Amino acid sequence: MKIEDVKNLYENYVLNTYTRTDLCMVKGKNSWVWDIAGKKYLDFFPGWVVSGLGHCNKYVVRNIKHQIHNILHVSNNYYNELQGELSKKIIENSFKGKVFYANSGAEANESAIKLIRKFGNPEKNEIITMQKSFHGRTLATLTATGQDKVKVGFDPLPEGFKHVPFNDIGALVKAISPRTAGIMLELVQGEGGINIADVNYIKQIKSICEEKNILLAFDEVQTGFGRTGNMFGFQYYDVQPDLITLAKSLGGGLPIGAMVVAEKYANILTPGSHASTFGGSPIVCSAALGVLEAIEKDNLLENVKRMSKYFKNKFMDLKAKKPIIKHVKILGLMIGIELDTEDASYVYKEALNKGLLINCTQKNILRIMPALCVNKKEADICLKILEEIL
Numbered sequence: 001m002k003i004e005d006v007k008n009l010y011e012n013y014v015l016n017t018y019t020r021t022d023l024c025m026v027k028g029k030n031s032w033v034w035d036i037a038g039k040k041y042l043d044f045f046p047g048w049v050v051s052g053l054g055h056c057n058k059y060v061v062r063n064i065k066h067q068i069h070n071i072l073h074v075s076n077n078y079y080n081e082l083q084g085e086l087s088k089k090i091i092e093n094s095f096k097g098k099v100f101y102a103n104s105g106a107e108a109n110e111s112a113i114k115l116i117r118k119f120g121n122p123e124k125n126e127i128i129t130m131q132k133s134f135h136g137r138t139l140a141t142l143t144a145t146g147q148d149k150v151k152v153g154f155d156p157l158p159e160g161f162k163h164v165p166f167n168d169i170g171a172l173v174k175a176i177s178p179r180t181a182g183i184m185l186e187l188v189q190g191e192g193g194i195n196i197a198d199v200n201y202i203k204q205i206k207s208i209c210e211e212k213n214i215l216l217a218f219d220e221v222q223t224g225f226g227r228t229g230n231m232f233g234f235q236y237y238d239v240q241p242d243l244i245t246l247a248k249s250l251g252g253g254l255p256i257g258a259m260v261v262a263e264k265y266a267n268i269l270t271p272g273s274h275a276s277t278f279g280g281s282p283i284v285c286s287a288a289l290g291v292l293e294a295i296e297k298d299n300l301l302e303n304v305k306r307m308s309k310y311f312k313n314k315f316m317d318l319k320a321k322k323p324i325i326k327h328v329k330i331l332g333l334m335i336g337i338e339l340d341t342e343d344a345s346y347v348y349k350e351a352l353n354k355g356l357l358i359n360c361t362q363k364n365i366l367r368i369m370p371a372l373c374v375n376k377k378e379a380d381i382c383l384k385i386l387e388e389i390l
Contacts, residue, residue: 001036002036002037003022003023003024003035003036003037006024006036007022021352023035023041023352024036028043028046028051028055028056029054029055029056030054030055030056030057030371030373031043031044031046031054031055031370031371031373031374031378032055033055033357039355040355041352041355041356041357042355042356042357042378042381042382043055043357043370043371044356044357044358044368044369044370044374044382045357045358045359045367045368045369046357046369046370046371047248047253048190048222048248048369049222049227049248049249049369050248050249050251050253051249051252051253051371052225052226052227052248052249052252052291052369052371052372053249053252053291053294053295053300053371053372053373054371054372054373055253055371056253057252057253057290057291057294057373058294059290059291059293059294059297060252060253060287060290060291060294061290062290063286063287063289063290064254064283064286064287064290066286067082067282067283067286068283070282071282072281072282072283073278073281073282073283074281074282075277076275076276076277076279076280080280080281080282080285082282082285082286082289083101083280083282083285085285085289086099086280086285086288086289086292087099089289089292090246090258090260090292091260093231093232093292094231094232094244094260095240095260095262096262096263097243097260097261097262097263097265097266098260098261098263098266099258099259099260099261100258100259100261100269100274100276100279101256101257101258101276101279101280101285102256102257102258102259102276102279103255103256103257103276103278103279104136104247104255104256104257105135105136105219105221105245105246105247105248105257106135106136106137106138106141106257107136107138107257107276107279108221108245108246108247108257108258108259109135109136109140109141109144109184109219109221109245110136110138110140110141111245111257111259111269111274112182112184112217112219112243112245112259113127113140113141113144113184114269114273114274115215115243115259115261115265115268115269115274116181116182116184116215116217117160117181118268118269118273119181119182119215119265119268120179120181120182120215121181123178123179124178124179124180124181125160125179125181126160126161126162126177126179126180126181127144127160127161127162127180127181127182127183127184128161128162128163128164128172128175128176128180128182128183128184129144129145129146129161129162129163129164129183129184129185130146130163130164130165130166130185130186130189131146131147131163131164131165131166132146132147132166132189132192132193132195132362133145133146133147133163133166133185133186133189133192133219134147134150134186134189134190134191134192135184135186135219137150139154139157139158140158142154142157143157143158143161144161144184146163146166146192147191147192162175166185166189166192166195166197167195167197167198167201169201169204169205172205172208173208176208176212176214180212180214181214181215182214182215182216182217183205183208183209183214183215183216183217184217184218184219185197185205185217185218185219186218186219186220186221186222186223187202187218187220187223187228187233187234187236187237188222188223188228188233188331188334190222190334190361190367190369191361191362192361192362193329193336193338193361193362193365193367194329194330194331194334194335194336194365194367195329195336196329196331196334197237199237202237202239203237203238203239206239206240206241209242215242215243215265216241216242216243217241217242217243217244217245218233218234218241218243218244218245219244219245220232220233220234220244220245220246221245221246221247221248221257222248222334222369223332223334224244224246224247224248224249224250225246225248225249225250225291225292225295226249226295226300226301226304226332226372227249227304227332227333227334227369227372228304228331228332228334229301229304229305229308229331229332229333230301230332231295231301232244236331236332240262241262242261242262242264242265243259243260243261243262243265244259244260245257245258245259245260246258246259246260249291250288250291251284251287251288251291252287252288252290252291252294253287254283254284254287254288255284256279256280256284256285256287256288257279258280295372298373300372300373303372303373303374304332304333304372305332307333307370307374307375307376307379308330308331308332308333310376310379311330311333311335311368311379312328312330314379314380314383315328315330315335315337315383316328318383318386318387318390321387322387322390323340324339324340324341324390325337325338325339325340325390326338326339326340333369333370333372333374334369335367335368335369336361336365336366336367336368337365337366337368337386338364338365338366339364339365339366339390340364341364342363342364343363343364344360344363344364344365344366345360345363347360347366347386347389347390348360348366350389351385351386351389354385354388354389355385356381356382356385356386358382366386368382370382
């Protein structure tokens with residue numbers, strides 16, 4: 001089959017809800033993928049970091065191969081040993097509490113919204129989120145998202161959300177009311193353009209939440225599982241939230257979402273108040289256990305810290321040579337290169353032609369999020385291609 005044949009299938013049978021690039025991937029290994037014609041690409045934006053460890057990680061594949069011969073799905077009104085083991089691992093690496101499983105980041109954030117509402121109702125049912133945030137595509141999570149472009153055509157939207165500027169503690173304090181039940185934010189706004197929260201800002205929010213009995217939720221769908229150089233982003237800030245939401249890299253390529261709730265609030269959602277049919281199935285839990293094993297055994301957190309410094313130095317050198325680069329924003333392996341142009345999509349397209357997969361967000365920011373196993377040779381290939389284009 002050729003790319004034209006695949007495109008015809010999509011044209012005839014797949015709902016057109018994405019802007020697709022003429023690329024059909026058929027194979028992947030670590031930082032590399034191959035298309036249907038056999039061309040090789042360096043993937044520095046692996047599925048919005050769903051393949052955050054790299055494609056087809058050996059521990060993940062081993063676990064899936066083993067589990068596929070046993071049982072694939074267990075209803076959540078029975079016990080599932082792998083879900084129990086995975087929850088123990090997540091809690092040991094985060095904070096004392098309990099875990100709820102879903103299938104995506106949006107569903108994990110829906111869970112957080114419901115828990116916050118149930119915590120505060122009936123007097124408190126308002127949630128404050130940040131401008132330029134992104135929390136999902138369901139009606140509640142797109143309403144929580146601080147970007148108008150995702151909301152067009154979906155009125156009426158659910159009530160109970162306020163949006164304030166990111167990194168602006170004054171605006172946040174002003175927005176808090178007696179109805180405020182929770183504050184939810186990304187520590188690094190990915191889709192918003194790699195906007196990194198200030199450490200003091202996060203510490204001030206934590207203090208305010210404790211003082212006013214407001215739940216603090218961190219959306220760690222992108223920052224979770226090593227992306228910042230810590231297992232979770234909140235550990236970089238040394239601030240423990242009341243709940244975090246997880247997805248993307250957790251499944252090593254399979255769909256999974258999770259919400260971790262601090263012990264103090266772990267009994268708010270009771271039997272029958274929330275559920276997910278496929279959440280935490282044995283097959284995805286086996287993959288997730290492989291993710292955690294890979295991070296530990298292959299010392300991937302140290303690799304992220306080492307490669308983050310390398311990327312930062314190299315991109316700052318490139319900035320000195322290329323005036324079109326306005327800002328280099330980086331935390332761990334979340335990298336944003338802001339260009340002095342109204343539309344940087346040409347860079348993304350030309351990089352694709354040269355065999356490099358990156359992302360362009362907010363029109364002028366190149367978003368680069370390589371696999372945690374990335375090495376200097378691969379980084380240099382990326383830098384050389386971008387230097388040629390710029």
